[in-house]
């Protein structure tokens with residue numbers, strides 16, 4: 001078992017222990033163990049491997065893939081998935097834009113993007129018809145990654161949109177007039193099925209549904225799927241659920257594997273082979289304004305998001321993903337159940 005020691009985050013002072021004054025004679029002459037025999041050395045090695053692997057470029061899609069990350073259930077990992085997949089795709093060489101469509105602004109926070117009330121934001125794009133290019137900011141830590149932030153103003157947009165012309169397709173129009181070349185746009189939706197989520201569904205071709213491996217995981221999904229059907233039928237014929245991602249998978253519990261099995265039998269091929277483990281590193285990263293990819297690149301969470309991104313990129317160009325060749329450290333339910341973490 002590897003340690004999740006944080007090698008990229010802020011350094012902590014060593015715990016001050018009792019000190020003895022030593023003369024030269026007392027100093028131990030033992031050679032320190034090789035780096036990768038220590039937990040920190042192992043983590044460092046994994047981090048280097050992970051970043052090296054991230055540098056491998058993946059096939060780029062022929063045209064921009066607009067992926068809507070949605071699930072009206074709260075706290076299932078939508079934002080975490082959006083920002084970490086986006087960072088993974090950018091580290092693999094893609095140009096990626098995250099659109100924060102949640103008034104909570106969690107994706108903006110997690111990407112270290114300023115989003116106080118005066119910052120030009122996705123609210124201005126939706127309500128004031130400001131060009132998207134005027135609100136997009138680069139993410140400092142990750143080359144090729146950009147974010148259109150959400151501010152608290154967006155909380156009122158749900159109501160303000162009601163009386164506007166083309167209220168369901170304002171985001172779609174803004175994206176269509178955005179001229180910068182992009183490989184992926186990932187849209188982080190709020191935990192509701194109101195007009196903000198409808199705008200995302202009209203703007204995208206693909207829906208990615210994160211499902212938390214917990215009891216009640218599938219409850220409420222029917223309503224999301226009906227909304228996807230409605231939008232496809234009336235406003236956006238290209239829309240389809242392309243990807244299901246199992247999140248917060250805890251390999252030690254039977255419940256997690258039961259939920260995974262149920263989701264796989266229900267959705268089949270849409271479910272990614274890679275699942276995201278429950279990981280403290282993943283949940284700590286946003287408080288440093290970072291994705292787990294830069295916060296702790298060698299952690300199981302970072303490796304899993306890198307692998308999920310690889311799977312998504314390969315599927316996009318029609319290449320069958322072979323879990324047998326998953327990179328070391330990435331997780332399938334089987335490896336997690338066997339305790340290979």
Ligand SMILES: Nc1ncnc2c1ncn2[C@@H]1O[C@H](COP(=O)(O)OP(=O)(O)OP(=O)(O)O)[C@@H](O)[C@H]1O
Pocket residue numbers: 073074075076077078079080081102104106189190191247248249276277278279280282283284301
């Ligand atoms: N794999 C994981 N391991 C541990 N904690 C996680 C993991 N994924 C997400 N979390 C934590 O779970 C909480 C909910 O995640 P997140 O904010 O991504 O969900 P969400 O679906 O976007 O929520 P909301 O519906 O409020 O927008 C957060 O505190 C996040 O840090």
Ligand SMILES: [Mg+2]
Pocket residue numbers: 078079080102106188189190
């Ligand atoms: Mg969220």
